Amino acid sequence: AQRVTQPEKLLSVFKGAPVELKCNYSYSGSPELFWYVQYSRQRLQLLLRHISRESIKGFTADLNKGETSFHLKKPFAQEEDSAMYYCALRRGNTPLVFGKGTRLSVIA
Amino acid sequence: KAGVTQTPRYLIKTRGQQVTLSCSPISGHRSVSWYQQTPGQGLQFLFEYFSETQRNKGNFPGRFSGRQFSNSRSEMNVSTLELGDSALYLCASSPRDTSPYEQYFGPGTRLTVT
Numbered sequence: 001a002q003r004v005t006q007p008e009k010l011l012s013v014f015k016g017a018p019v020e021l022k023c024n025y026s027y028s029g030s031p032e033l034f035w036y037v038q039y040s041r042q043r044l045q046l047l048l049r050h051i052s053r054e055s056i057k058g059f060t061a062d063l064n065k066g067e068t069s070f071h072l073k074k075p076f077a078q079e080e081d082s083a084m085y086y087c088a089l090r091r092g093n094t095p096l097v098f099g100k101g102t103r104l105s106v107i108a
Numbered sequence: 109k110a111g112v113t114q115t116p117r118y119l120i121k122t123r124g125q126q127v128t129l130s131c132s133p134i135s136g137h138r139s140v141s142w143y144q145q146t147p148g149q150g151l152q153f154l155f156e157y158f159s160e161t162q163r164n165k166g167n168f169p170g171r172f173s174g175r176q177f178s179n180s181r182s183e184m185n186v187s188t189l190e191l192g193d194s195a196l197y198l199c200a201s202s203p204r205d206t207s208p209y210e211q212y213f214g215p216g217t218r219l220t221v222t
Contacts, residue, residue, distance in 0.1 A: 095141060
């Protein structure tokens with residue numbers, strides 16, 4: 001079965017420091033991978049997906065099939081980045097499988 | 109376009125009762141999925157509907173059921189409520205079921221079972 005692991009429940013960084021939110025998955029094929037974000041009192045929303053190879057709000061994520069990872073990175077954290085981040089995986093027409101999330105806290 | 113809407117937003121029920129939650133997807137979206145979100149388990153998939161047909165079902169007991177109407181609106185029902193059913197129930201809609209896949213989430217219904 002597919003599984004998504006986010007090893008850190010909480011990650012605290014100082015403003016301006018680099019951020020890396022880890023995501024590892026277990027699936028041998030070619031999945032679709034996503035990062036979703038939930039800001040305080042807002043609904044869960046898509047941040048980015050690997051097939052788009054995009055950068056949103058300064059965040060990027062590279063799919064590493066060898067390490068089965070899809071870590072989310074940002075070179076300089078901002079206070080407004082504080083939120084709950086979820087990594088998710090989808091294979092074919094199966095439902096999204098979410099990791100348990102990492103709470104990012106950016107300290108001023 | 110209006111976003112995904114869920115009603116009611118908050119609900120308090122007692123053990124043994126049943127509850128029905130409603131979700132209206134974004135106009136034109138035909139796929140609706142439901143998730144249960146709890147602090148301990150995170151987001152767990154309940155079921156997915158596409159054009160009124162259940163396509164996928166998560167690992168939840170039969171007390172959890174759902175349906176989708178011809179206008180793509182969806183409802184989920186939980187019968188014989190248990191304390192452990194207290195959670196935020198999220199609905200998400202998608203314009204398609206193929207890649208690129210993107211789900212738009214509603215604000216959720218906060219269910220408290222006492």
